[in-house]
Amino acid sequence: MTNTNRILVIGESQYKVEEEIGHGLHSTVYGGYDLSDNNPVAIKVVNFASGVNGSSLSTEARQHSYWKEIELLLYLQNINPYVIRIFNHDQTDRYGMIVMERGGTFRDTLIQFLRLGMRMPLSYVQKFWSQMVSAIYYMHHAGIVHGDCKPENFIQVGKHGGTLRLIDMGISFELPPNVTSRLHAAAGTPDYVAPEMVHPSGVFTERAKFGYKADVWALGIILFEMVFGFRPLQYLGNSERKISFLGRLRRDMNIPYHPDRELRDILRRCLRSNHRRRPDTEEILNHPFLTRPR
């Protein structure tokens, strides 16, 4: 692998590397092109040096997460149609690189609707939410809890951006079916975090239990946001207040009125505070909100 004049060479393949299109705690993502066919690609560069971007993770821990992510992505390529396609990967002592499909994040689409002062049409909501639920259904079927479902972790690819793909497997956990596990400290974003992930004292701790149904809660919050244009906890302000609210939540989430009865029903089910009473992803896919044309 060489990287000269912003041309990245991996084996026989050459990629033109252009501007930064995003970054996470441990990586920077660049836009680029595959020079053999001019198709757009995204190149995620993981810096293995400890201390970069304000994260204190050791080099070994960074390399370990990088390999875990590659392994998971390669495993999911053929069994989950809604997971990001990776074209190539390579690494040096200092960096890991993943070349993958490029698309706009679903968050950008939500923002566009907000800017235009428009509500997303229900047919549009149904189409994209059903793909999100399917993406998570396939993860759960493979025994994996995603743990960080949110609109920025879905990108739109294909004609007119009509197909969603999940990115960021960073904090997914593999679990035996029907078993809950421990949440890594500080994983997730409070707005999409399920109440069972928060200790009743209001501390977002490693001791909090979570499982597949936490992903269902997050999907419910995404659906709520697509329909109403805001998130239920948005107006609570900072993360501490949101986490404290979730830790004390004993009743089901309030759902504003919407004329579509089936939409109201599925939202109510996904946002039940008791995770045992939430549907699983297979039940959601069979719910009339998704099976009846809108």
Ligand SMILES: Nc1ncnc2c1ncn2[C@@H]1O[C@H](COP(=O)(O)OP(=O)(O)OP(=O)(O)O)[C@@H](O)[C@H]1O
């Ligand atoms: N395939 C892609 N196409 C377009 N943009 C992408 C793609 N992959 C990542 N991005 C952009 O880069 C950002 C960071 O990517 P990603 O979430 O994979 O990084 P990360 O280091 O794993 O983040 P985290 O800190 O959450 O672990 C995304 O939020 C998105 O904006």
